[in-house]
Each structure stands twice: as structure tokens, then as C-alpha cells.
Amino acid sequence: MNKFTLEYAQKLDNLDPIAPMRNEFHIPKQDNGDDEIYLCGNSLGLQPKKTSSYLNYELTQWQKLGVKGHFSGDFPWMPYHEFLAEESAKLVGAKPSEVVCMNSLTANLHFMMVSFYQPTNKRNKILIEDHAFPSDHYAVESQIKFHGYNPQDALVLIKPRKGEETLCTEDILQTIEDQGDEIALIMLPGVQYYTGEVLDMEVITQAGHSKGCKVGFDLAHAAGNLVMDLHGWQVDFAAWCNYKYLNSGPGSVAGCFVHESHHHNKELPRFAGWWGHDKETRFEMDNTFIPMQSTEAWQLSNPPILSLAAIRASLDTIKMAGGIEILRNKSIQLSAYMRELVQQELGEQLNIITPSSRKASGAQLSLIVNTGDGKTIFDAIEAKGVTCDFRHPNVIRVAPVPLYNTYSDAFNFVTILKEAMQ
Ligand SMILES: *Cc1c(COP(=O)(O)O)cnc(C)c1O
Numbered sequence: 001m002n003k004f005t006l007e008y009a010q011k012l013d014n015l016d017p018i019a020p021m022r023n024e025f026h027i028p029k030q031d032n033g034d035d036e037i038y039l040c041g042n043s044l045g046l047q048p049k050k051t052s053s054y055l056n057y058e059l060t061q062w063q064k065l066g067v068k069g070h071f072s073g074d075f076p077w078m079p080y081h082e083f084l085a086e087e088s089a090k091l092v093g094a095k096p097s098e099v100v101c102m103n104s105l106t107a108n109l110h111f112m113m114v115s116f117y118q119p120t121n122k123r124n125k126i127l128i129e130d131h132a133f134p135s136d137h138y139a140v141e142s143q144i145k146f147h148g149y150n151p152q153d154a155l156v157l158i159k160p161r162k163g164e165e166t167l168c169t170e171d172i173l174q175t176i177e178d179q180g181d182e183i184a185l186i187m188l189p190g191v192q193y194y195t196g197e198v199l200d201m202e203v204i205t206q207a208g209h210s211k212g213c214k215v216g217f218d219l220a221h222a223a224g225n226l227v228m229d230l231h232g233w234q235v236d237f238a239a240w241c242n243y244k245y246l247n248s249g250p251g252s253v254a255g256c257f258v259h260e261s262h263h264h265n266k267e268l269p270r271f272a273g274w275w276g277h278d279k280e281t282r283f284e285m286d287n288t289f290i291p292m293q294s295t296e297a298w299q300l301s302n303p304p305i306l307s308l309a310a311i312r313a314s315l316d317t318i319k320m321a322g323g324i325e326i327l328r329n330k331s332i333q334l335s336a337y338m339r340e341l342v343q344q345e346l347g348e349q350l351n352i353i354t355p356s357s358r359k360a361s362g363a364q365l366s367l368i369v370n371t372g373d374g375k376t377i378f379d380a381i382e383a384k385g386v387t388c389d390f391r392h393p394n395v396i397r398v399a400p401v402p403l404y405n406t407y408s409d410a411f412n413f414v415t416i417l418k419e420a421m422q
Contacts, residue, residue: 003337009406012337017326021317024048024317024404037412038387039386041245041405042245042364042401043399044243045243046247047249048314050313050316053313055306059306075312081296081299081303081308083312085099085100088311088315090323092219092228092230093229097260098257098295099255100298101255103254103256104254105218105220108239108254114269116216117184119149122182123181123184124147124149124182125154125184126140126143126185126186127185128187130157130159140155158171166197172199172204176204177211180207180213183213184214185216189217189219189220190217191221191362194395195355195366196221196353196355198362202229214237215236216239219238221244221362223241226362227324234259235259236258237258239255240254246311246315247403248307248313248314263295270297273300275296275301276298277291278291328402330402331400335400337407339352341411345414346417350369351368353368363399363401365397369395377396378390381396384419384420385416
């Protein structure tokens with residue numbers, strides 16, 4: 001049967017056990033009233049229907065209770081971040097004590113580098129990718145300078161091979177082998193934001209540790225997308241935002257992981273704040289900092305509860321779907337279907353730079369336009385109700401998100417793209 005028919009796509013939707021999850025989200029509408037073909041969950045995830053009631057609950061608590069809301073109600077604000085730990089931990093393969101929601105992503109990367117980038121004259125380099133997300137690049141460069149080193153010498157940039165778009169694991173391992181003795185920190189993405197490539201976090205962590213490097217990951221595009229095992233892989237730290245695949249709203253509070261092997265290390269430098277202080281004695285307002293024996297010790301401030309409420313709504317929605325393994329399972333099939341259609345219908349005009357193996361790709365497909373101007377094509381499909389994003393010079397990124405995208409979305413997207421390219 002021809003897979004490039006709406007009928008076939010609808011059949012796949014009917015067989016999809018988590019298809020009803022789409023009804024748990026607000027889907028933006030086109031001017032004509034139809035649902036948008038929203039393929040931009042890698043940039044900003046859609047709003048779960050639970051979110052407004054979770055936020056309203058906290059607003060009402062504040063109206064009724066004022067300051068007493070810190071200690072009363074079903075979800076008192078004092079320990080509110082604790083209500084997120086268990087489900088956040090499942091997403092990244094951690095113990096609840098190893099994760100906390102706090103700050104923003106880039107801020108967390110800085111706080112993690114305070115603890116895990118301790119350069120010496122012999123070992124002061126940081127290994128990142130050449131095409132890192134700019135914020136990560138700025139953060140790393142500024143940390144190097146902050147410690148009095150020169151990014152020209154201390155920044156090691158890993159690049160794809162000539163003529164290739166994605167990174168080669170062997171090249172990363174070879175660089176670690178060659179320069180590992182001088183590398184203090186390896187900080188790479190779990191999923192590369194531009195190509196959608198998934199890096200082998202386990203193997204990279206092992207290689208880094210064998211050379212005495214600290215290893216951390218930016219999981220902005222991995223959290224809520226992949227199944228991970230940060231604890232088992234012995235990753236030192238990780239940070240991610242909660243607004244991409246985790247649907248917690250624009251600029252929402254971010255996630256952070258520190259491996260438990262570091263929780264009791266008193267030598268580790270840390271920028272401290274009162275929310276990292278031992279809960280039992282926090283309000284004694286003593287001036288001796290007693291860190292919690294968990295990743296909570298890295299918290300600074302009492303967190304924005306409204307943002308955490310939106311995260312709780314998102315985590316509950318994922319739990320309702322059956323968890324990250326279920327999502328990943330659909331994601332593999334949905335993105336494989338979209339890939340097949342793109343290749344079959346547009347294989348000549350487009351290159352998919354996202355690796356095709358299951359292990360090396362997540363929900364995102366990055367398409368390089370070979371014929372015609374990518375931006376013109378992007379504008380044309382946007383006018384037809386497709387929301388995705390464009391990255392210079394010629395890449396269209398689409399993310400079929402298992403929680404709310406359908407096989408029909410994949411079909412409709414390829415149909416519209418094909419029209420736009422003719
Ligand atoms: C989305 C993203 C960011 C955004 O950083 P914020 O601090 O949340 O603004 C940073 N790094 C990567 C790799 C991203 O994908």
C-alpha cells in the first residue's frame with residue numbers, strides 16, 4: 001500500500017495507542033480555523049490543558065492564604081520543587097535526589113561550571129562542539145576568561161569531518177584520547193540542536209573519565225525526547241530547559257542534574273544561596289552554610305512557583321501518556337514515517353542531515369534544501385499552516401512530537417512542502 005496517502009496516515013493514527021494525548025494540548029489554529037501543523041516542539045512545546053488549572057490553583061492559594069501558602073494546601077510552596085523531582089528524574093534516568101528544577105538553562109550551565117570547571121595550568125581546556133548553541137559557547141568562553149585563561153588556547157572545538165554535517169563519535173573519542181590530559185571539562189549536547197544528531201553520552205562520558213576529565217551535557221534538545229540513564233552513565237552534570245520538549249511554557253524554569261557521587265564532596269566550589277542550605281536549619285538564619293546532600297544544594301533562591309506549577313502540569317501530562325519510554329517508542333515510528341515520506345517524495349531536492357539510525361536521532365529532522373532558496377520555501381509552507389523553524393543558511397527543522405503530533409501531520413507537512421518546492 002502506498003504510504004503517501006492521507007488514508008494510510010490516518011490508519012497509523014488510529015493504531016497509535018497514545019493518539020488521544022493530543023487532546024490534552026492546546027493546538028494553535030490557522031486563520032481558517034484548522035489546526036496548525038505544529039512541528040516546532042523542539043523550540044517551544046505546546047501548552048498542556050492542565051497548565052492553566054495548575055497555575056490558577058497557586059494564584060488562588062496566594063489570594064486566600066498569602067504567606068501561609070508556603071506551608072498549606074496540597075502543594076505548599078516551601079517544598080514545591082520536591083514535587084517535581086521524581087518525574088523529572090525519570091526523564092533523564094536519575095535518582096530524584098540528583099535533579100532539581102531551578103534558574104534557567106544558561107544560568108545552570110554557569111553554576112555547573114563553577115563546580116566542575118576547575119582549571120589548572122596543566123589542565124584548563126574545555127571541549128565543546130564547533131557549532132555549539134551560541135549561548136553555550138558564550139558561557140564556556142566567559143568561564144575560561146573568568147579563570148584567567150585564553151579561549152584561543154583553552155577552547156577545543158570538535159567539528160564534523162570535511163563535507164559532513166554531523167559529528168563522528170570516533171573523532172570525539174580521538175580528541176579526548178589526544179588532548180584529554182589537558183582537558184578539564186567536556187561539555188557536549190545530548191542532541192545537537194541544528195542537525196538533530198544524538199551523541200553517545202555513555203561512551204563519551206567513559207572516555208572523558210578515563211582521562212580524568214569532568215563530563216557534562218546540555219540536554220536542551222534531549223530532555224523529553226530521548227530515554228537516558230545519566231546516573232548509570234556516571235555523567236557528572238547536566239542541564240536542560242523545560243520549554244522545548246517539556247512543554248512548560250516560554251522561559252520556564254530549567255532542570256539540572258548533578259551525579260550523587262558529588263553530593264558529599266566538601267571540596268567542590270559552589271556559588272551558594274539560602275535555598276541550597278539544609279532544610280532543617282534554613283530559617284535559623286545562621287551564617288554557616290550547610291549544603292543539602294543532594295542536587296538541591298545548588299539552588300540559590302526560593303523558586304518562581306507559577307513556573308514550577310507549569311512544569312508540574314507538563315510532567316503529569318507525560319506521566320498520563322505512560323512515561324518517556326512510551327513517547328520515545330512512538331517518536332521513533334513517527335519520525336521514521338516522516339523521513340520515509342520525505343525521502344520518497346522529495347529525495348532529490350532535500351537532504352536529511354539528521355542521522356537515520358535510531359540510536360543517533362530523536363524527534364527532530366533537519367532538512368537541507370538543495371534546490372531553491374530555503375527561506376522562500378520555509379515562508380511558503382508557513383503560509384500554508386506549517387509551523388517549524390529555519391536556521392541559516394538553508395536548514396528547515398521539523399520536530400514531530402509524539403505527545404501531540406500525528407501521522408497525518410507528517411503526511412500533510414510533506415504534501416505542503418512538496419507543493420512549495422514545485
Ligand atoms: C534552547 C537552548 C538554549 C537556550 O538557553 P536559555 O538559557 O534557556 O535561554 C541553550 N542551549 C541550547 C543547546 C539550547 O538548545
